[in-house]
Each structure stands twice: as structure tokens, then as C-alpha cells.
Amino acid sequence: MKRIITATVQNRSGVLNRITGLMQKRQFNIDSISVGKTEVEQISRMTFVVEVEDMQKLEQLTKQLHKQIDVLKVADITDHAIVARELALVKVVCPPASRNELQSIIAPFRASAVDISKDSMIVQVTGDSDKIEAFLELVRPYGIKELTRTGVTAFLRGHQPQAADGNTYSLITN
Amino acid sequence: MKVKAQAVQERKPAAEVPKTGADLFVEALQAAGVDTIFGYPGGAVLPIYDALYRAEPRFQHILTRHEQGAIHAAEGYARVSGKPGVVIATSGPGATNLITGIADAMMDSLPLVVFTGQVGRSVIGTDAFQESDVMGITTPITKHNYQVQKQEDMPRIIKEAFYIATTGRPGPVVIDIPKDISGEVYQTAAAEEPIHLPGYQPTMKPNNNQIKKLIHAISTAKRPILLTGAGILHAKASEEVQAFAKRFQLPVASTLLGLGAFPASEPQFLGMAGMHGTYAANRGLYECDLLINVGARFDDRLTGNLEHFAPQATIAHIDIDPAEIGKIIPTSIPVVADAKAALKQLLTVEAELPDTESWRNHLQDYKEEYPLWYNNPAQDLIPQWVMKAVHKATEGNAIITTDVGQHQMWTAQYYGFDRPNRWVTSGGLGTMGFGFPAAIGAQLASPDSRVISVVGDGGFQMTMQELSVLQERKLPVKVLIVNNQSLGMVRQWQEFFYQERYSESLLDIQPDFVKLADSYDIKGVRLETQEQLVAELPSLLQSDEPVVIDCRVLRQENVFPMIAPGKGLHEMIGVSR
Numbered sequence: 001m002k003r004i005i006t007a008t009v010q011n012r013s014g015v016l017n018r019i020t021g022l023m024q025k026r027q028f029n030i031d032s033i034s035v036g037k038t039e040v041e042q043i044s045r046m047t048f049v050v051e052v053e054d055m056q057k058l059e060q061l062t063k064q065l066h067k068q069i070d071v072l073k074v075a076d077i078t079d080h081a082i083v084a085r086e087l088a089l090v091k092v093v094c095p096p097a098s099r100n101e102l103q104s105i106i107a108p109f110r111a112s113a114v115d116i117s118k119d120s121m122i123v124q125v126t127g128d129s130d131k132i133e134a135f136l137e138l139v140r141p142y143g144i145k146e147l148t149r150t151g152v153t154a155f156l157r158g159h160q161p162q163a164a165d166g167n168t169y170s171l172i173t174n
Numbered sequence: 175m176k177v178k179a180q181a182v183q184e185r186k187p188a189a190e191v192p193k194t195g196a197d198l199f200v201e202a203l204q205a206a207g208v209d210t211i212f213g214y215p216g217g218a219v220l221p222i223y224d225a226l227y228r229a230e231p232r233f234q235h236i237l238t239r240h241e242q243g244a245i246h247a248a249e250g251y252a253r254v255s256g257k258p259g260v261v262i263a264t265s266g267p268g269a270t271n272l273i274t275g276i277a278d279a280m281m282d283s284l285p286l287v288v289f290t291g292q293v294g295r296s297v298i299g300t301d302a303f304q305e306s307d308v309m310g311i312t313t314p315i316t317k318h319n320y321q322v323q324k325q326e327d328m329p330r331i332i333k334e335a336f337y338i339a340t341t342g343r344p345g346p347v348v349i350d351i352p353k354d355i356s357g358e359v360y361q362t363a364a365a366e367e368p369i370h371l372p373g374y375q376p377t378m379k380p381n382n383n384q385i386k387k388l389i390h391a392i393s394t395a396k397r398p399i400l401l402t403g404a405g406i407l408h409a410k411a412s413e414e415v416q417a418f419a420k421r422f423q424l425p426v427a428s429t430l431l432g433l434g435a436f437p438a439s440e441p442q443f444l445g446m447a448g449m450h451g452t453y454a455a456n457r458g459l460y461e462c463d464l465l466i467n468v469g470a471r472f473d474d475r476l477t478g479n480l481e482h483f484a485p486q487a488t489i490a491h492i493d494i495d496p497a498e499i500g501k502i503i504p505t506s507i508p509v510v511a512d513a514k515a516a517l518k519q520l521l522t523v524e525a526e527l528p529d530t531e532s533w534r535n536h537l538q539d540y541k542e543e544y545p546l547w548y549n550n551p552a553q554d555l556i557p558q559w560v561m562k563a564v565h566k567a568t569e570g571n572a573i574i575t576t577d578v579g580q581h582q583m584w585t586a587q588y589y590g591f592d593r594p595n596r597w598v599t600s601g602g603l604g605t606m607g608f609g610f611p612a613a614i615g616a617q618l619a620s621p622d623s624r625v626i627s628v629v630g631d632g633g634f635q636m637t638m639q640e641l642s643v644l645q646e647r648k649l650p651v652k653v654l655i656v657n658n659q660s661l662g663m664v665r666q667w668q669e670f671f672y673q674e675r676y677s678e679s680l681l682d683i684q685p686d687f688v689k690l691a692d693s694y695d696i697k698g699v700r701l702e703t704q705e706q707l708v709a710e711l712p713s714l715l716q717s718d719e720p721v722v723i724d725c726r727v728l729r730q731e732n733v734f735p736m737i738a739p740g741k742g743l744h745e746m747i748g749v750s751r
């Protein structure tokens with residue numbers, strides 16, 4: 001199953017190495033990692049999307065992360081109300097004749113053309129991973145020359161449904 | 175002819191040299207209460223060695239003859255004293271020579287603070303002479319590691335390192351110090367900072383609800399068993415664990431590293447469990463309905479095939495490291511705490527006592543019916559018998575270190591440890607070459623104890639260069655080589671599982687260990703018969719001098735009983751003659 005884990009870490013040298021190293025050592029499959037600064041100086045936040053077999057493995061992962069000296073907080077936010085976003089840049093084959101057609105695909109995704117050349121267009125699309133997948137499906141027939149994705153970064157929403165409702169949901173499904 | 179050192183060089187008076195980063199280093203070590211250091215100098219740590227030369231009061235610096243010797247000695251020192259072992263090595267090869275010991279300390283939770291020199295900051299990353307990526311290499315095998323980036327950070331980092339190494343679940347911490355940082359004159363006195371590690375707060379006190387749950391489980395159990403691990407030794411909770419076992423009348427099985435936490439001579443003690451454990455201990459774990467693990471990590475050499483490990487039991491696990499709980503075995507009563515704190519709580523809470531009499535009698539029957547056994551022909555030295563003789567000659571009071579292999583298992587089985595922190599062995603990593611240098615550290619940690627290093631003829635040859643240290647320091651360590659002229663444990667597996675194809679495991683050509691000792695000006699003795707051993711061993715072990723004893727034991731002896739790889743606790747072979 002796919003899980004989204006976030007970790008708040010002290011921004012000391014070696015911390016990223018320590019964390020990716022432990023995932024490698026303990027044989028966790030990482031789909032993506034994104035790292036960046038937070039509102040607090042010297043504190044960074046990491047978002048991992050991992051593929052784990054079962055809850056026991058998942059618990060091990062969060063415990064092992066937590067055990068690191070520079071890790072302040074670890075949370076599995078998969079089952080909470082979250083905002084999860086990813087950004088992708090796609091260079092699509094696009095002779096002048098196809099430009100309008102591509103633009104019409106881009107619009108409903110609120111993606112944007114950020115660069116246009118003689119025979120290609122770079123499109124920037126943000127959203128949850130499903131949306132990005134859907135977008136890529138649509139432009140694939142035109143020919144994808146290059147693709148890069150940032151990996152998911154995620155937040156808890158301001159309002160969390162009561163646990164008793166049982167209606168937490170996940171943006172990432174199997 | 176004995177080669178005596180030239181007249182010892184006189185110490186040069188410390189000239190008025192300006193203080194450098196290395197002096198900051200020395201001050202930080204003094205502040206941490208360090209008096210003994212194991213190390214080896216080299217280019218990148220010249221400033222540090224110069225500061226050590228000038229330091230007052232002087233540190234006891236043990237110059238081992240290989241960095242691996244230094245780090246294993248520090249491990250032995252830590253295991254026996256409970257204090258952190260301190261190691262210094264130079265950059266590049268000095269640092270990489272430490273790797274096995276760092277990994278060993280990580281597996282066995284030993285507190286070490288390891289300093290490695292590094293090339294100067296301006297050339298880091300350029301493949302400079304003797305540069306190695308110590309941070310990269312040591313990250314997976316340290317509790318934490320640092321590279322000092324600014325001179326003024328050094329005192330804080332060293333203080334944190336000692337704190338991290340010795341608290342919570344102990345472990346090794348590496349500090350990589352670029353040469354310019356230790357070499358440059360220092361200007362600003364660093365401000366005294368309190369330790370601030372918001373991401374590191376080990377849980378010491380147990381959760382009351384879990385304690386209640388555990389007490390309830392004990393009260394209602396029919397077949398409870400206590401498994402004692404090395405966590406008890408780290409927590410200095412040997413007394414508490416004995417009181418706990420007495421209070422609830424629990425039979426006790428131990429892990430390899432937990433030996434000594436609960437006295438082997440107590441009737442409740444079933445013995446070591448696991449691959450070469452006793453039948454009673456393994457049956458106990460197999461048949462129990464409640465398993466209380468205190469400070470052990472369910473290593474695979476203990477559990478055997480997990481499917482058959484304590485299949486009917488409720489599992490309770492007391493551990494200071496939450497990540498150990500549930501790692502191997504689903505655990506219904508997790509208690510994250512220091513073992514001492516948890517056991518104290520378990521001793522004071524009101525509780526109904528379980529009726530364990532028939533269960534205890536049942537296990538006692540196993541103990542009597544299937545004791546450890548070996549054949550003892552009249553003449554030859556049988557290793558198991560030798561270990562019993564060592565026990566007798568030392569009244570079970572020695573500190574014993576071992577290497578890895580058959581002799582290690584025989585020592586664990588037959589020495590009978592009654593006291594904590596007198597058993598020093600490499601459990602998790604299983605490091606050959608560990609035993610002898612570890613004995614040097616153990617002797618320094620406990621100068622008045624008798625320290626015996628039981629080693630195989632194979633493993634001893636991995637670190638025997640440290641005989642120099644015995645000679646130089648006049649350390650009365652006794653090296654007992656259980657010489658079966660083979661890599662015995664490998665030979666045993668080849669006999670059992672590879673149809674006696676003894677591939678590279680027979681050591682037909684060996685040094686003359688007596689002459690070897692002699693060349694270090696150390697007494698060396700060869701023992702070949704039981705009669706000779708009975709006559710000579712006691713006085714050899716009593717001696718105030720170091721002695722190397724080459725004990726020629728039967729080559730083909732095997733360690734029994736055994737759980738073959740992949741088998742369960744109930745599938746022991748060689749249980750009786």
C-alpha cells in the first residue's frame with residue numbers, strides 16, 4: 001500500500017543522507033521524496049511517498065525515522081484530510097499546428113504552457129498524483145520528450161473530520 | 175634475544191604554544207570525564223596528538239597496533255565499565271580500519287565516542303591524500319555522526335556526542351574533525367551551551383497502563399517465562415530483574431549477550447536460549463503462554479524460525495528503543511522504558527501471583543533430563559571440559575571475553591556467569607578478532623579483575639598484534655587459545671550441511687603461539703593433556719603477568735545442541751548423546 005509520511009527535521013548536514021540511507025538499509029521502497037525549508041529557520045520538512053507491505057512494516061518505518069537524532073516529528077498522514085500536491089514539467093512534441101489543440105487540453109487541468117519553441121511546448125501541471133497521471137495520459141499521444149516531477153509534498157488540512165465519523169480519506173489510493 | 179625498547183624518550187616540556195582547536199578538543203574530553211583513550215596517530219590528527227602530549231593531567235592513551243584493536247578495546251572497556259569508550263584514529267585508512275568495530279558497537283549497543291581526523295576543509299571532496307567519506311561510510315552504523323564544520327562548534331558537538339552515546343539505547347557516535355579545525359589557533363572561547371536535542375528524548379519511565387496490562391498478564395499466565403537481554407545490563411538492573419523473577423516465580427532464559435544479568439547458578443535459570451542454547455530454555459520459549467522479554471531484540475540466532483517461536487504466547491517486551499518493539503514479533507504488551515525503571519514499577523505494583531509450580535517443575539525436568547553434554551575421553555583436552563576447568567580455577571569470578579566461533583558458544587554454555595558485566599563477546603555482528611583487544615579494554619576498565627580472553631586459533635590471528643599492548647602495559651590478561659587447528663564453527667557447518675567438504679577451514683599450518691608470546695616477552699605455555707591442564711591452569715590464571723595459553727583441544731569437537739538454520743526452537747538436534 002502507498003502511504004504518505006511527513007517528517008520534520010533539523011536542517012543539519014547529513015540528515016537527508018541518514019534518512020534515505022536507513023530506508024535503503026531497511027528495504028523500504030520510496031516512490032518519492034520532497035524536501036524543503038519551513039516557516040521555522042533551520043527546520044525542514046520532508047514528504048515521502050512509500051510503498052509498504054503491511055502495517056507492521058509501516059510502523060517500523062515511522063519508528064526508525066523517529067529514532068534519528070535530527071528528526072523532530074514523524075507522521076503518517078495518509079488517512080487524514082490532507083492537501084497533497086505535486087508539480088510536473090512536461091516537454092511535449094508540439095508543431096505549430098497542434099498548439100491550439102494542446103492548449104485546449106491544458107486549460108481544464110489548470111496547467112500552463114511555460115515555454116514554447118518551434119516544435120515543442122513545456123507544460124507545468126500541479127495537483128495530486130492522480131491528476132498528474134491523468135494529464136500525462138492525455139498528452140502522451142502527442143509524444144512526451146521529457147518529463148520531470150517533484151514528488152508529493154503534503155499538509156494536513158486546517159479542519160480534520162472527527163475520527164468517529166470514520167470519513168477520513170486519502171488522496172493516494174492503491 | 176629480547177628486543178627491549180630504547181630508553182624511553184623523555185617528555186619534552188610543553189612549550190608555550192598557542193591554543194588550537196585540538197586544545198578545545200582536549201578540554202571537551204576532560205569535561206566529559208574521559209581518562210582513557212584508545213587510538214593511533216596519523217597526519218590528520220597530528221594537532222590532536224600534540225594537544226594530548228601537552229595535556230595536563232595526562233590521559234591514559236593506549237596505543238594499539240591496529241585501529242581495529244583500538245576500537246574493540248574501547249568496546250570491551252565500555253561493556254565492563256558502563257562508561258563510553260573513546261577512540262581516536264586518523265583520516266582515510268585510520269578511519270576505515272575502525273569500521274568493523276563501529277558496526278559491532280552499533281549492533282551490540284555499546285557506548286563509544288569515536289574521533290576521526292579528516293583532511294582540511296578546503297580540500298574535502300577533492301579525493302585529497304588520505305581522504306575518505308567518513309560521514310557517508312559511518313552513517314548506517316552509528317547512532318549519530320558529526321563532522322565539525324566550525325571550530326567553535328566542537329565543544330557542543332563533543333558534549334552532545336557523549337550524551338547521545340550513553341543515554342537511551344547506547345551506541346557509537348562518530349565525530350569527524352578536519353585537520354584545519356584542530357590545527358588552527360583558536361580565538362573565541364565557545365559559549366557554554368546546554369545540550370539541546372529536541373529530536374532526541376529517550377523514554378525512561380514506563381506507561382502505567384502497559385505495566386498494569388503486563389501485571390495482569392503475569393497474574394493470569396499458566397506458563398510465563400522471562401527472557402533476559404543485554405538491555406538489563408545497560409540499565410544496571412540486574413538486582414531488579416532477580417527480584418522480579420523471584421517475586422513472580424518466573425523461569426528465566428537468557429540471550430547470549432544477556433548472560434550474567436540473572437545468575438546462572440540460580441535454580442530458576444534455564445540457560446541460554448537460541449541456536450546453541452539449552453534444551454530447557456528453548457522448550458521454555460516454545461511452550462510458554464507469556465513471554466516477557468526484557469531488553470532483548472529477538473535476534474534470529476535466538477528465535478530460530480519465527481513461525482515456531484513462542485507460538486502460543488502473549489508477547490510482552492520491555493525495551494528502551496521503541497523501534498525494537500514489534501520489529502520482529504507482533505507484541506501485545508509493549509513497554510517502552512529503561513529496564514530498571516520498568517522492573518522497579520513491576521516490583522511495587524500490587525499483583526496476584528501466578529501459580530507456576532507445575533510449569534516450573536516441567537521445565538526443571540527438561541533441565542535434569544537434557545543437560546548440556548559432551549563426551550570426555552580420559553586424555554585429550556575437550557573444549558567444554560576446558561571451559562569448566564576455567565570456571566573452577568576462577569571460581570566463576572573472572573571477566574571473560576571471547577572471539578566468535580565454537581569457543582564462544584562453549585564459553586557461553588559452560589562458564590556460568592553469575593554476575594553482570596563480566597561477559598564480553600561480539601553478539602550481533604559476530605566479529606572475529608574482537609575478543610583479544612576487548613580483553614585489553616576490559617582489563618583497563620577493571621584493573622583488579624582477572625581477565626581471560628578465550629579465543630579461537632583463527633580469530634586470535636586477526637588481532638594478535640595487540641600482544642604489544644600487554645607487553646608494554648604489563649596488563650595481566652590471560653589469552654586462552656582454544657586451539658582446534660581449524661576455523662571450528664565453519665568446519666562444523668561444513669560437516670553438517672556440506673557433507674564434510676572442509677573448504678578453507680582447516681588450519682594445518684599455524685604459528686607457534688608459545689614462541690609468538692615469547693617474542694613479545696610474554697609467557698607462553700602449551701597445554702595438551704587433561705593432567706597437564708589440571709596441574710598448570712590454576713597458577714597460570716592466578717599469575718599477575720600476561721600469559722598466552724595454547725590449549726590443544728580435540729579438532730573435531732562440535733557445539734551441541736543446535737537448531738539448524740531455518741528450523742524452529744522445538745527442532746533441536748544433538749540434545750543428548
Ligand SMILES: Cc1ncc(C[n+]2csc(CCOP(=O)(O)OP(=O)(O)O)c2C)c(N)n1
Pocket residue numbers: 577578579580581582604605606607629630631632633634656658660661662663664
Ligand atoms: C571477521 C570474520 N570473518 C569471518 C567470520 C565467519 N566465521 C564465524 S566463526 C568462524 C571460525 C572461527 O574460527 P576460530 O577463531 O578458530 O574459532 P573456533 O570456531 O574454532 O572456536 C568464522 C570464519 C566471522 N565471524 N568474522
